[in-house]
Amino acid sequence: MGGDHGPSVTVPAALRFLAEHPAAHLLLVGREDALRPLLGDQAGNPRLRVVHAEEVVGGHESPSLALRNKKDSSMRVAINLVKAGEADACLSAGNTGALMAISRFVLKMLPGIDRPAICVPLPTTQGHTHMLDLGANVDCGPEHLFQFGVMGAMLVEAMEHKERPTVGILNIGEEEIKGNEVVKAAADLLRASGLNFIGNVEGDGIYQGEADIIVCDGFVGNVALKASEGLAQMLGSGLKEEFKRNWLSKLAALVAMPVLNRVKKRFDHRQYNGAVLLGLKGISVKSHGSADVLAFSCAIARAYDAAENRVLERISARMAQLTPAAAGES
């Protein structure tokens, strides 16, 4: 029900996902009267079920109020289905804070993990990287950053079948004082963890693909991600304006369009949609609120892949192995 466009995007995206994933089953959670009319000839698809939920969490609603008062919201019902084992993962394009609060309350944390983290893939010159936390936690301690590193590494191992992916920690490069105390202490924990820790990554290293996983505080991560989005938008609209300036540039635009479209496709943020809330005893994924059908179907696919590849089992196993060591270090 959530996101900027609601069911007009989420339902077609769900149908698209189903067509592309012949083994998948989907539960659409929300107001039946809003969802059913959009199903068309897929209404009878045996891999598709509508689960009615009366309420909707608003985009600007207080997460704590949504948690307390909206027991029959689509978000709450969907997360309950994960808790009950009736769904392997849930996905929402709605209120991030509410999704986080309800997911955490209902699903609880995995053993050894103190806080959930938002993990997103980002494009790089060489392919892509994963960064976490992107905004679930501000004021992280070293042990939290350490846990983010473990969770990110296990996600990449599981979902991308990559052995010993590289883990870096976001830092600044001034020679004398490299980063703050928290980052230094977290780096020590990661260095002793047995993960493939490569040390510091600076801001520009994110997009140079210096590490498969980049660990940071949610405040820093959120700012870096949004600053990048803002810059890309500015450059994109600058490009558009200049190509529209006069008939000559409009002609140039026609000629250059196929190339520009290839560039656009290559870095298309829609294919990177779907932020996994890692650290919970259940898979909960957040889509960008402004997602279109392609973007939302990519996010469904990410939730599906996370469940299919048993990301949580892998995190639990590694944490069980590491926690005594980590406790000894700290």
Add this chain to the structure above:
Amino acid sequence: MGGDHGPSVTVPAALRFLAEHPAAHLLLVGREDALRPLLGDQAGNPRLRVVHAEEVVGGHESPSLALRNKKDSSMRVAINLVKAGEADACLSAGNTGALMAISRFVLKMLPGIDRPAICVPLPTTQGHTHMLDLGANVDCGPEHLFQFGVMGAMLVEAMEHKERPTVGILNIGEEEIKGNEVVKAAADLLRASGLNFIGNVEGDGIYQGEADIIVCDGFVGNVALKASEGLAQMLGSGLKEEFKRNWLSKLAALVAMPVLNRVKKRFDHRQYNGAVLLGLKGISVKSHGSADVLAFSCAIARAYDAAENRVLERISARMAQLTPAAAGES
């Protein structure tokens, strides 16, 4: 002497600056044997003087060692000239940490300012903004962020002749927990300061020009700036690659080139070169190490403008006015 290219860039940039600023005088500080041969027909220019300094601070040298041991480095001698009142500002493309350490040691802080901050202009969809701190300080307290706000506002008032420029604080937008405690407390101080404080700015707001001055911790600011640089590089090289892919796209590149060059020029980072180290009793400016002649001459012009427009006097006056009030607030 500093930067990736040394005098081969800094001297031609100095000559270019002199030609464009008929009232300006320049002191070139460094090894005479390296500088003099590059002066050409300007060797006798009465507005240009070479000040010999025997040593050079290396790009990767420890700032504290450079401060202690290199008393006759070009950097130290240049800053001494500012201290002695023989120069109104100094500029270096060298080791940032060393420039900061030496500037702080020699020039000392302005009354009421605890720490220096690196302030840079950044392009926006509407023009440009100024952001600080970009990496001089990690682990800032609320009073430091508050001081950054005052310094940034006074810089913009003085250099851009803008009355009551808007000041925002970088934050993240999750509804419930907006930012960390430090940012919240700093926002309270800024709100009570009499500055034109507009509240929170998220990462994408930087490039949307939401505020004339954006205040942040040096860690966050450095990461945001470098992440932006990295993203721009990635998009730029992606564009280049796609235009070079085959003869058709190469043809398209030819047609599109004038438009692409206009976009490039519009957001050209070289015109934004020159980070002012604010808060010191003297103007010290850092150029990007990789600056070319155009970029370095822009940075000289920024140092010149900062001195010409009496940025420091304005900061001092405002701090004198605010400090009792700010102390009362905290």
